[in-house]
Amino acid sequence: MKSLRHLKIKLKGGLSQLPYLLRSLMLVWAAAKKWTIVWAILLVVQGLLPVVTVYLTQQLIDNLVPALGAGANWEKVRSSLMLVALIGSIILLSQILGSLLNWVRTVQSELVRDYISNLIHEKSIAIDYAFYEIPEYYDRLHRARQDAYFRPVTLLENGGNLLQNSITLMAMAVVLTRFGIWLPLALLISTLPAFYVVVRYSNENYQWWLRTTADERRSWYYYWLLTEMQYAAELRLFGLGEHFKSAYRILRRKLRSERVQLARNESLANLGASAIALVLTAVALAWMVWQAILGRVTLGDLALFYQAFDRGQNVMRSLLGNLGQIYSNMLFLGNLFEFLELPPQTIDSPSARMTPTSLKRGICFDRVTFRYPGSQKAALQNFNLAIPAGKIVAIVGANGAGKSTLLKLLCRLYDPQEGNIKWDDVDLREFPIQHLRRLITVLFQQPVGYNASVAENIGFGDVTASASLSEIIDAARGAGAEEVIDRLPKGYHTLLGKLFESGTELSGGEWQRIALARAFLRQAPLIILDEPTSAMDSWAEADWMERFRQLALFRTAIIITHRFTIARRADIIHVMADGQIVESGSHDELLVLGKLYAQSWQAQINVNS
Numbered sequence: 001m002k003s004l005r006h007l008k009i010k011l012k013g014g015l016s017q018l019p020y021l022l023r024s025l026m027l028v029w030a031a032a033k034k035w036t037i038v039w040a041i042l043l044v045v046q047g048l049l050p051v052v053t054v055y056l057t058q059q060l061i062d063n064l065v066p067a068l069g070a071g072a073n074w075e076k077v078r079s080s081l082m083l084v085a086l087i088g089s090i091i092l093l094s095q096i097l098g099s100l101l102n103w104v105r106t107v108q109s110e111l112v113r114d115y116i117s118n119l120i121h122e123k124s125i126a127i128d129y130a131f132y133e134i135p136e137y138y139d140r141l142h143r144a145r146q147d148a149y150f151r152p153v154t155l156l157e158n159g160g161n162l163l164q165n166s167i168t169l170m171a172m173a174v175v176l177t178r179f180g181i182w183l184p185l186a187l188l189i190s191t192l193p194a195f196y197v198v199v200r201y202s203n204e205n206y207q208w209w210l211r212t213t214a215d216e217r218r219s220w221y222y223y224w225l226l227t228e229m230q231y232a233a234e235l236r237l238f239g240l241g242e243h244f245k246s247a248y249r250i251l252r253r254k255l256r257s258e259r260v261q262l263a264r265n266e267s268l269a270n271l272g273a274s275a276i277a278l279v280l281t282a283v284a285l286a287w288m289v290w291q292a293i294l295g296r297v298t299l300g301d302l303a304l305f306y307q308a309f310d311r312g313q314n315v316m317r318s319l320l321g322n323l324g325q326i327y328s329n330m331l332f333l334g335n336l337f338e339f340l341e342l343p344p345q346t347i348d349s350p351s352a353r354m355t356p357t358s359l360k361r362g363i364c365f366d367r368v369t370f371r372y373p374g375s376q377k378a379a380l381q382n383f384n385l386a387i388p389a390g391k392i393v394a395i396v397g398a399n400g401a402g403k404s405t406l407l408k409l410l411c412r413l414y415d416p417q418e419g420n421i422k423w424d425d426v427d428l429r430e431f432p433i434q435h436l437r438r439l440i441t442v443l444f445q446q447p448v449g450y451n452a453s454v455a456e457n458i459g460f461g462d463v464t465a466s467a468s469l470s471e472i473i474d475a476a477r478g479a480g481a482e483e484v485i486d487r488l489p490k491g492y493h494t495l496l497g498k499l500f501e502s503g504t505e506l507s508g509g510e511w512q513r514i515a516l517a518r519a520f521l522r523q524a525p526l527i528i529l530d531e532p533t534s535a536m537d538s539w540a541e542a543d544w545m546e547r548f549r550q551l552a553l554f555r556t557a558i559i560i561t562h563r564f565t566i567a568r569r570a571d572i573i574h575v576m577a578d579g580q581i582v583e584s585g586s587h588d589e590l591l592v593l594g595k596l597y598a599q600s601w602q603a604q605i606n607v608n609s
């Protein structure tokens with residue numbers, strides 16, 4: 001009773017996933033139309049072939065028995081040979097179609113795989129930056145990409161096999177009904193336990209998969225730590241290899257033992273279901289033999305019955321297996337569709353208008369309060385700041401003061417919970433996000449080094465403009481990267497990074513200059529640089545600001561920095577502490593004020609001297 005209730009609940013849960021079935025099939029259709037048509041035709045033909053074989057076998061036996069019994073009769077032998085040839089051709093045809101189907105399936109699954117990758121990539125580009133801060137998002141992404149590539153095709157295959165098996169089964173049932181109406185029924189009943197096992201274990205496997213996603217991801221994380229270059233040096237130096245290796249092993253052992261136990265239970269349940277089926281087959285066969293002894297059926301009939309019942313049972317079992325797999329694939333695919341449906345939060349407002357191409361008056365943070373997702377503490381609280389157009393503004397302050405947060409809000413990676421940020425007196429949310437971002441160029445605190453050529457690394461600053469080499473050279477010169485590039489074996493065509501063959505690795509400071517050149521390439525009215533010189537030596541830093549002044553001429557620049565030697569050359573300096581601006585003015589004004597800035601300046605001077 002309890003098991004039946006279980007089954008009912010599970011089936012109900014499965015039915016709620018039914019819309020995903022249609023969506024998955026549409027997905028396959030969208031990805032590979034022609035191939036899906038060919039596949040369907042092949043499938044129907046293949047579904048009919050076993051029935052034809054069974055029928056021809058009966059004909060052959062019924063032909064052979066009198067031919068052998070009553071001496072050689074050329075007519076009978078000839079027609080028997082014809083039947084043998086026909087059966088042989090059909091077996092051959094079935095093989096050919098099988099190979100053809102395999103090939104079609106491979107093409108289909110490759111197409112679907114790429115199609116789904118594209119959907120996942122589109123989503124991960126469009127999704128809010130904030131999602132990258134939520135472990136739940138990674139769980140979903142992990143689940144979506146782990147299995148999604150092959151499941152729609154498997155689902156379609158399951159559907160196809162279901163169709164093919166149903167055709168075969170119906171034909172077999174018709175054949176069996178000739179010997180007794182109860183035979184197809186016995187066939188059906190003999191496979192019901194197998195059906196129960198399929199539904200139950202599809203669900204248990206799925207629930208287990210959901211439960212263990214976080215552990216799976218953690219094991220992947222250890223795997224990366226052990227195999228990726230960026231961790232390799234520390235791993236060796238601190239002797240962390242064994243530590244992570246054993247953490248990985250422990251986690252994998254736990255996952256493996258749970259998985260093995262599930263598989264063992266499933267196998268045992270399957271064994272029980274097969275035993276029941278076997279008993280029923282034996283009963284049916286005994287009954288048919290009895291009929292043959294009584295002379296009610298011929299030997300050909302007996303052979304036909306055995307083939308039909310045995311095959312029917314196999315077909316029925318795989319049909320139920322198909323149903324179970326469809327059900328299980330639908331459960332899994334639910335994750336992909338849930339991921340694809342994640343709603344973005346930072347979106348264009350309906351009243352978003354065209355963006356101006358320049359910054360005329362300036363930017364203003366007006367009573368802005370912002371908390372990171374899931375964080376209680378405000379990174380910026382009732383924050384006010386004015387950045388006049390055409391000036392170089394430096395933001396300084398202790399670690400965690402909220403400087404980088406300010407940058408992220410300006411680029412609309414997040415939106416503030418209270419207050420607003422204005423670009424020439426217009427709320428940023430009034431602009432289409434993509435237009436706004438085109439007006440800003442940024443160097444992040446930890447810039448990305450792409451495993452691509454130097455020219456590409458810089459050109460990525462504005463892919464829409466497809467910059468010429470001379471523009472790339474200008475940007476490199478502005479960033480002080482020219483000397484670094486001249487030393488490289490193929491200059492601007494040198495492949496950077498060690499991920500691909502013949503790549504050249506750069507130092508931290510050299511990578512930073514390349515990233516700076518990328519930021520400079522984009523001709524945006526607002527330049528934001530987060531710690532642009534943190535990895536530069538002091539000689540390079542000294543003339544950097546002067547060159548930057550030239551570059552930023554007629555543009556507005558915000559430089560977030562811990563280096564007071566950089567900040568002092570800015571037009572205005574804002575000092576941040578605990579999510580607030582606490583001092584503002586020029587270098588000299590702040591020294592006269594004698595507060596936080598003056599003390600920090602003194603401290604840095606003392607250290608340097």
Ligand SMILES: Nc1ncnc2c1ncn2[C@@H]1O[C@H](COP(=O)(O)OP(=O)(O)OP(=O)(O)O)[C@@H](O)[C@H]1O
Nearest residue numbers: 133372373375379398399400401402403404405406
């Ligand atoms: N993604 C995040 N999720 C939650 N809290 C964050 C996140 N990023 C930063 N914070 C918190 O917000 C506050 C401001 O961080 P922010 O990165 O803006 O500081 P910062 O002034 O740029 O620091 P630094 O000089 O070290 O770069 C800090 O208390 C920090 O812990």
